[in-house]
Amino acid sequence: MTSSTTVAPPGTGLDAPPRRRRRRGSPFPYVLLAPSLAVLLVLVGYPLVNLIITSFQHYGREQAFGQPPTWAGLENYTTVLTSETFYRVLGRSFAFMVVAVVTTFVLGTLLALLMMRLGKAMRMLVSIGLLLAWAMPALTSVIVWGWMFDTQFGVVNHVLTLITGQQWAGHSWLIDPLSFFGVLLLIIVWQGAPFIAFTMYAGLTQVPHEVLEAAQLDGAGAAQRFFRIQVPYVRTIITVLIVLSIIWDLRLFAQVYALQGIGGIVEETSTLGVWIYQVGTASGNYGMSAAAAVVMVVIMLVISSAYVRQTLKEED
Template identity: 80%
Template structure:
């Protein structure tokens, strides 16, 4: 007699599978968590931005600042701005300085990150402390310190150059000439920006698999090839983010330029875009024109950020 084994019971359907899972509605809990942050952004960023755009289409001068109602200007402020040769000169000056500052900051920050990869723990800690100190000093304090170093009569830079060259640099003004002014400004901006780049690049480089680097070294790849062909592709997204952030930061600098001009720079030849917008509003009292220039600056920032956001979304898809 043949005994037939009982059939195994059918497995119960997985929870959430089938039509019930497809019909499940998204939970509103994530949106509830985002709501406070979105509300703060709308109040602190959205509402001032809306007022800025409205002001850019108005005749808004000193009378309106004291209570007189503004009059509608349409696109007059924008047409006047785009026909102003000084605006393009300031824009070109700002972009030239931004390119030089971003390139220098990225290169020095990357080199410091590579140096930290090779240093022993004690030396790496010492370098990290030094970078943190440079990063933690406020912008105005940094400008004052560097301004004292390049002081016309008692600056340490002029004293050292006098000792090295044998010629008297006493009385040499570094800030009165636009080229040397931007040299000093570049030193301040790069000195403040390098620590963030170095720490972020170092964090990214530590995530590159060591076995991949060892295999490449065994295959005969030198340090340069390992960096550009292995390490850079691994941290490409970090490099893009740092570059975009540096472009935005260096294009809209204000405190460093304004404070350095107060020490001895020429306003009409050394103003960058952010300072020029402020000067148009305060010196001439034409806040409508100043608002129009600020809106153009916002559009430029959005255009710079749009490329990065679009590339990120493509890679995620």
């Protein structure tokens, strides 16, 4: 007795394996996220939409006092993107950002490596010192460093006078743009290095000790173990830290603005965030200021795309 099986002709779709039905996810997680998303939409979405609308308008002091704004089209963006001052400030901001990111990351990584070699008590002491620097508000840190570099009574000029024997009293560190950014770099690195140090320390402690010991037995030095073993293990952390540092140092405002108030020259020391604020307040051209802010947001989004791609790659 023979049994016959019916084979479906190709192309009819009957020969394909049965598809599994997708299980619909529970809406409960979305319900939990709804309040946070609503708050985020109000606090971030509305100001961003309002900023974009203002960037396409003639919005000055008259509009701030109640007169309706007029439509400007792309005029504000054309003015910003053809302004020599904008590109000069943008170049200055990028140059400072590169120096600040490199210095902060190198110093923070060195502090993380130092913490791995310290004993428990000394590591706790160093951690407390780093936390104090990291937790200090930006304006407070600027005031403290401004006192240290004060022209007449600053401790820096006093120490330099004792060391060199020359009279440094009366020397202004903020009047020269180069030394101004040097002081600003000290403030940014002083506040940013602890975050890099703690994050890198947390990542480096996850590297298996067996791998490091095996590399040491094979004759690998400290530099080789760091660059060939430890860095690949924490590559994702390094990417995130660099992207975040770029964003933070490119949108500086409080530190630059406060330091200018102590003694810096505004025209020669303004970074992108401060320049956008000055365009709106000094000239009263809020439409142009909004357009420059939108351009800055676009730059931040382009930089942030590296972080988003890295996050999605890790999820895959």
